[in-house]
Amino acid sequence: MSRSRKLHRLSNPDTDERRAQRALFRHLRDDTNANRGRMARRVRELQLLLAMDPVEFEGLIARLMEAMGMKVELTARSRDGGVDVRGIDPDPFRGGNVIVQVKRYRDTVAPSAVRDLYGTLRHDQAATKAVLVTTSRFGPSSHQFVAGKPITLLNGAELVGLLKHHGFHEVFADAQDEAAAEAGALDGLPAIEVATEPSRLLLHWTGEEEYDIAALVCTGNVALSDDHLVFYNNGSTPDGSVRLVTGYDDANACLMVDFDALPAEVDRLVVIAAADTENHPEATMGGFAGPALILEAGSGQDAAVVHLADGAETNTAMRLGRFDREPSGDWEFTPALAGYPGGLRQAVIAYGLEVVDA
Incomplete structure (x- = not known):
């Protein structure tokens, strides 16, 4: 004692x-209005990601991985086998060969997508871990499935946080423009499920x-x-x-x-x-x-x-x-x-x- x-x-x-x-x-929980404002901004940020061209979005994920210190390769669409980006993390202790799949979804990612990625990982002789990235969110059953497996689930809120942490603020410039938001400039973007960051x-x-x-x-x-x-x-x-x-x-x-x-x-x-x-x-x-x-x-x-x-x-x-x-x-x-x-x-x-x- x-x-x-x-x-x-x-x-x-x-x-x-x-x-x-x-x-x-x-x-x-600063106050209700501040929280409401943050949530509205997060919705706009994720809407911008969801509205991106698929190839442009995959390229953004590849650039993020490079900013995190990885060597990156975008896979050819005709032979990607469900893999959108491959990366090599050179860290001698935590590193490895990473396969990444991206899902530009507005709704919760189905557990079947997580199980499919695990199947891809098991049959990929070079890969040591896998990451599933989405603009939306994952349900509890997906998190339960990956427990103890070399798979990371990255939801939309986490993706936005990582992009900002590594300097990709320009991606969200329109979402930060309160005047444009009030004028309805983003109203045409799709609705999206937002996970708490x-x-x-x-x-x-x-x-x-x-x-x-x-x-x-x-x-x-x-x-x-x-x-x-x-x-x-x-x-x-x-x-x-x-x-x-x-x-x-x-x-x-x-x-x-x-x-x-x-x-x-x-x-x-x-x-x-x-x-x-x-x-x-x-x-x-x-x-x-x-x-x-x-x-x-x-x-x-x-x-x-x-x-x-x-x-x-x-x-x-x-x-x-x-x-x-x-x-x-x-x-x-x-x-x-x-x-x-x-x-x-x-x-x-x-x-x-x-x-x-x-």
């Missing part, structure tokens, strides 16, 4: 930073050691189920509301969290960092230096940053903090640190999950 309290005191920010935390981590929870630290990030989706202090522990062996909750993403920009680790899509009974999301003791039995949290959690809540909103205490050699996992749903529906973050000498296993047991030894 004393270790937990000591870590908590070390993590307490000064008055100005605490005030900034409370302001920035109140999640995405997930928040990106980034974890940064210094040093050479590798650490894993995990999330527990809870009611109070009890995890909802084994499937609601998101970590390296389970990359997503069944509904896709919390997903682990590898290779996101320069972050050491990244979680995508759609707070609005979390089950109604969920009121807490716990974030944990853990040493890779499975591959490195002697590893501890001692190399977890200068850690910071960064919440990118969405396009057009300022990122929130919380600096945390360094890890201790006596621990092999560390609770970094938690998001709590308030009665108003807002989510607020608390940097509540605690050390676990028994690693991620001990942390999981503390939140009501059973661990069966192999």
Whole structure:
């Protein structure tokens, strides 16, 4: 108990930073008019993507992949075998051969499209992973199907966020023109289902050691189920509301969290960092230096940053903090640190999950 309290005191920010935390981590509900304006702009942005020429849209995805550091090849339509873009990610640890299929849809993508892409991946001797990109959204059954498979589902809101993050603002110039929108200049564009843009929870630290990030989706202090522990062996909750993403920009680790899509009974999301003791039995949290959690809540909103205490050699996992749903529906973050000498296993047991030894 004393270790937990000591870590908590070390993590307490000064008055100005605490005030900034409370302001920035109140999640995405500034006021009704602001939210309505953001949603209307997102609809216009996705309408512009949906109205693009198919070849032009595939070219945009290829340019985005290049901006993310990949070597890219657009496939010939006569022999693409269901693959629109091929990419090679040169990262020596997270990289590989990626096949990408794009769906300019206005409605939810059917699970059959996800299963078809998995079939293509299995029969492609060169590919190691697949990405399905859409202008609309995916349903829970699609997210359940890709769990544990080397497939990433990228919905329209996430695509817009990535395009803006990598500098493709010109694509959405017309959507930003409020005067044109008020004049009805975009009225002729098709209607589209809009998915909520997930928040990106980034974890940064210094040093050479590798650490894993995990999330527990809870009611109070009890995890909802084994499937609601998101970590390296389970990359997503069944509904896709919390997903682990590898290779996101320069972050050491990244979680995508759609707070609005979390089950109604969920009121807490716990974030944990853990040493890779499975591959490195002697590893501890001692190399977890200068850690910071960064919440990118969405396009057009300022990122929130919380600096945390360094890890201790006596621990092999560390609770970094938690998001709590308030009665108003807002989510607020608390940097509540605690050390676990028994690693991620001990942390999981503390939140009501059973661990069966192999």
